[in-house]
Amino acid sequence: NAGVIQTPRHKVTGKGQEATLWCEPISGHSAVFWYRQTIVQGLEFLTYFRNQAPIDDSGMPKERFSAQMPNQSHSTLKIQSTQPQDSAVYLCASRRTGGRYAEQFFGPGTRLTVL
Amino acid sequence: SQWGEENLQALSIQEGEDVTMNCSYKTYTTVVQWYRQKSGKGPAQLILIRSNEREKRSGRLRATLDTSSQSSSLSITGTLATDTAVYFCATAGSGGNYKPTFGKGTSLVVHP
Numbered sequence: 001n002a003g004v005i006q007t008p009r010h011k012v013t014g015k016g017q018e019a020t021l022w023c024e025p026i027s028g029h030s031a032v033f034w035y036r037q038t039i040v041q042g043l044e045f046l047t048y049f050r051n052q053a054p055i056d057d058s059g060m061p062k063e064r065f066s067a068q069m070p071n072q073s074h075s076t077l078k079i080q081s082t083q084p085q086d087s088a089v090y091l092c093a094s095r096r097t098g099g100r101y102a103e104q105f106f107g108p109g110t111r112l113t114v115l
Numbered sequence: 116s117q118w119g120e121e122n123l124q125a126l127s128i129q130e131g132e133d134v135t136m137n138c139s140y141k142t143y144t145t146v147v148q149w150y151r152q153k154s155g156k157g158p159a160q161l162i163l164i165r166s167n168e169r170e171k172r173s174g175r176l177r178a179t180l181d182t183s184s185q186s187s188s189l190s191i192t193g194t195l196a197t198d199t200a201v202y203f204c205a206t207a208g209s210g211g212n213y214k215p216t217f218g219k220g221t222s223l224v225v226h227p
Contacts, residue, residue, distance in 0.1 A: 004157070033215075043158070043203065043217040056214055091157050100146055100207040101165070104215070106157030
């Protein structure tokens with residue numbers, strides 16, 4: 001079991017460019033989460049899918065961020081017109097079930113740097 | 116102790132010492148999770164403690180939960196240099212949807 005896979009590990013974009021981040025959850029896990037981590041804000045929830053359906057996107061900045069889960073084996077987080085304040089580590093996590101007692105497994109993260 | 120509005124806490128100790136990290140939370144939760152994050156890695160869950168449990172142990176780790184004071188602690192006995200990491204607590208959301216809220220974390224450095 002390779003764990004949660006995130007690609008790329010590092011991405012550098014220019015201001016105004018688009019960035020797409022990929023996540024492959026652990027096989028058989030039905031819940032997928034995206035988080036953003038910065039020194040100042042810490043770990044912030046962005047969005048949550050269960051059985052590929054979007055359940056809660058209350059943490060997503062509305063205008064430029066979008067997330068999809070087209071099939072059970074991958075999810076994407078897209079940031080349009082990236083801004084320097086979007087620089088962060090973006091973490092994907094998966095759980096076997098949607099229940100709050102299920103262990104959450106994190107990927108290594110994608111470090112996004114917006115110049 | 117850690118929570119959302121606080122800055123990242125930092126502790127520096129010598130290998131072999133025991134350490135306790137604290138966490139307080141503001142809203143009702145049925146579960147507190149403790150995570151460890153090593154440099155360049157994603158967080159890894161260490162212990163999950165439910166609201167009906169006061170204490171939970173796993174190897175050298177011990178977590179406590181006091182729902183009346185809305186606080187939790189994580190203790191590590193006989194620390195090793197490999198315990199150097201950032202430790203987070205997280206609480207579950209309410210209702211049917213689980214949305215974890217993470218504390219700012221405690222940065223622990225264990226010197227060999």
